[in-house]
Amino acid sequence: MISRIQEDAVSVVQSGFEKMIEQQVVIAPWLAVSHGEKRISDNQKRRLRQFAQELSLSDEEVKVLWLDSRPLNPVTRERAYYETLLSTAAYLSYMRLGTLVVTDEMISVSNSLLRQYLHENGGSALTSVYGRVMTYLNAQVLRYYGRLQEDIFISGQWHRPWIDHPIDSELETALQYELVQRVQSDGQTYIELTNQGEELYQACRDDLQKCGYIQQSEQLMRIANFTSMDDYEQMMERAMADIQIHRNTLVQSSDIKPSMKVLELGCGAGALTFKGGLFQTVGTNGQLIATDPAPGMLERARNRQSSYGAENVQFQQAAAEKIPFSGSTFDAVIGMFFLQFTNVPQALKEITRVLRPNGTFTTLVGLGYSHQEEFLKEWFEPLSTKGLTAESSVNLPDENLLPSIAGEYFSTYDCETQEWLFDFSQIEDVVKFNVQAGAMADLNGLPWAARNELFEELIERGYKIKAKYGADAMKHVHKVQLFKGTVTK
Numbered sequence: 001m002i003s004r005i006q007e008d009a010v011s012v013v014q015s016g017f018e019k020m021i022e023q024q025v026v027i028a029p030w031l032a033v034s035h036g037e038k039r040i041s042d043n044q045k046r047r048l049r050q051f052a053q054e055l056s057l058s059d060e061e062v063k064v065l066w067l068d069s070r071p072l073n074p075v076t077r078e079r080a081y082y083e084t085l086l087s088t089a090a091y092l093s094y095m096r097l098g099t100l101v102v103t104d105e106m107i108s109v110s111n112s113l114l115r116q117y118l119h120e121n122g123g124s125a126l127t128s129v130y131g132r133v134m135t136y137l138n139a140q141v142l143r144y145y146g147r148l149q150e151d152i153f154i155s156g157q158w159h160r161p162w163i164d165h166p167i168d169s170e171l172e173t174a175l176q177y178e179l180v181q182r183v184q185s186d187g188q189t190y191i192e193l194t195n196q197g198e199e200l201y202q203a204c205r206d207d208l209q210k211c212g213y214i215q216q217s218e219q220l221m222r223i224a225n226f227t228s229m230d231d232y233e234q235m236m237e238r239a240m241a242d243i244q245i246h247r248n249t250l251v252q253s254s255d256i257k258p259s260m261k262v263l264e265l266g267c268g269a270g271a272l273t274f275k276g277g278l279f280q281t282v283g284t285n286g287q288l289i290a291t292d293p294a295p296g297m298l299e300r301a302r303n304r305q306s307s308y309g310a311e312n313v314q315f316q317q318a319a320a321e322k323i324p325f326s327g328s329t330f331d332a333v334i335g336m337f338f339l340q341f342t343n344v345p346q347a348l349k350e351i352t353r354v355l356r357p358n359g360t361f362t363t364l365v366g367l368g369y370s371h372q373e374e375f376l377k378e379w380f381e382p383l384s385t386k387g388l389t390a391e392s393s394v395n396l397p398d399e400n401l402l403p404s405i406a407g408e409y410f411s412t413y414d415c416e417t418q419e420w421l422f423d424f425s426q427i428e429d430v431v432k433f434n435v436q437a438g439a440m441a442d443l444n445g446l447p448w449a450a451r452n453e454l455f456e457e458l459i460e461r462g463y464k465i466k467a468k469y470g471a472d473a474m475k476h477v478h479k480v481q482l483f484k485g486t487v488t489k
C-alpha cells in the first residue's frame with residue numbers, strides 16, 4: 001500500500017498545488033496564530049466552520065488520492081476545508097489589506113475562492129495536498145520529540161495550535177496504516193513514528209519541496225515576520241552606528257540623478273527611501289516607485305511620507321520576483337538588504353527586464369552567516385546541534401553567488417565584498433531578527449512549539465553569554481556585498 005502511495009503522490013500534489021497558487025487558495029493556517037497573538041475571533045471561526053460544513057455537503061466522493069481508494073469520512077473532509085478556509089482568510093487579509101488580523105470581508109472572499117477551486121478541480125485535488133501537508137506536520141512533531149503523549153498529539157497544541165478540533169481520526173488512519181504506534185510507559189500512552197511513518201515523512205517533505213509548498217511557506221512566514229516587525233529600522237540602528245553612512249553610500253554609488261524614473265525594491269519602512277536620501281536625489285521632477293511585498297512595512301513607509309514632504313513617492317506592494325511593470329520602464333532599480341530574501345536568479349531576471357538600455361541596478365546584499373566569533377558559536381550552538389544550519393544559512397547567498405551569475409543578466413558589473421561590524425549585545429533584537437525572521441536558520445523543519453522553545457532558549461543563552469563575555473566583546477563581523485550592474489540590451 002505504502003509504495004503505491006509514494007509513486008502516485010508527486011503529480012497529484014503538484015497539480016493540486018499549482019491550481020491553489022493560481023486561485024489564491026492556501027494551506028498556511030499558522031498565519032492565524034503567528035507571533036502569539038489572537039488574530040481571529042470565535043465568531044469568525046464559527047462562520048468558517050459553517051462555510052466548511054456547507055462546502056462538504058456536495059455528493060462528490062472526496063479522497064486523498066495518494067492514500068486510499070475509499071472516500072474520506074465527512075468529518076475529516078470538513079476539517080480539511082476549515083483549515084484551508086482559515087488559511088486563505090488569514091493570507092488574503094494580510095496580502096490584500098495589510099493586516100495579520102483576519103477580517104470578515106476576507107472570510108467571505110476565502111469562501112468564494114475555495115468554492116470556485118472545489119468546483120473546478122474537485123475536492124480530491126485539495127485534500128490530496130492537505131493530506132500531504134498534515135502528514136508532514138504530524139510526523140514532524142513525533143520525529144522531533146521522539147514520542148508524544150497521545151492526548152497532546154490529538155489536541156494538536158504542540159504542532160497545530162490553530163485548530164480547536166481533536167485530530168483523533170487522523171491518528172486512527174495513521175495507526176491503521178502502521179505509520180505510528182502506541183507505546184505504554186509510566187502509566188501513560190505515547191504515540192511514536194514507525195519506520196514506515198519515517199519513510200512517508202521523507203516522501204512528503206520531498207514532494208512538498210518539489211511542488212514549491214515549502215518555499216511558499218518560508219516566504220509567507222518571512223513576510224508575516226516583517227509585517228509584524230515594527231522596529232526593524234531601530235534594531236538596525238542599535239546594532240550598527242554607521243548604518244546611515246551605508247544608506248547614503250548606496251544611493252551615491254547608484255548614480256541616480258534628479259528627474260530619473262526609479263524603482264526601489266524591498267523598501268521596508270522606507271529607511272533608504274527617506275533617511276538614505278533616495279527620494280531627495282530623485283527629486284520632484286523624477287519619479288520614485290518604492291515597493292515591498294509586506295503590507296505592514298508599506299503602511300509604515302506611507303505613514304512617514306508627509307513628514308518628509310515626499311508625497312510624490314508612490315508605494316506599491318510587489319515582490320522582486322514578479323515586478324508589476326512592463327519591460328524597459330526604469331532608468332534605475334535600487335534596494336537595500338532585500339535580495340538575500342528572494343529567489344536571486346528570478347529577481348535578477350525581473351530587474352533586468354524592467355530596466356531601460358543603460359539602466360543600472362544597485363544594491364547591498366547581506367551574505368550568509370559564518371560564526372567565527374567564539375561568543376556567537378556558543379550562543380547559537382542549539383541551532384547547529386538541531387541541524388538548523390547556524391553556520392551559513394540556507395536562505396542567504398554566499399560570497400560567490402552574485403559574481404557567478406551576474407554576467408548572465410548584466411553587460412557590466414562590480415561586486416565588492418565588505419565586512420561590517422555589528423553590535424550583537426542587544427539579545428532580543430538579535431534573536432528576533434536573525435532567527436525568527438529566518439536570516440540565520442531554517443526553522444521550517446521544526447514543529448510550532450519547538451520554534452517557540454528555541455527562541456526562548458536562545459534569549460536565555462544570550463543573556464548568559466553577555467554576562468560571560470561582556471557587551472563590549474559581542475561584536476560580529478558580517479559580510480555584505482555592494483553590487484552595481486548595468487544592462488545595455
Ligand SMILES: C[S@@+](CC[C@H](N)C(=O)[O-])C[C@H]1O[C@@H](n2cnc3c(N)ncnc32)[C@H](O)[C@@H]1O
Nearest residue numbers: 226266267268271294319320336337338341342
Ligand atoms: C531587511 S528589510 C530591509 C528594508 C529596507 N530596505 C531597509 O534597509 O530598512 C528586508 C525587506 O525585504 C522585503 N522582502 C522580503 N521578501 C522580498 C521579495 N521577495 N522581494 C522584495 N522584497 C522582499 C521584506 O518585506 C523587508 O521589508
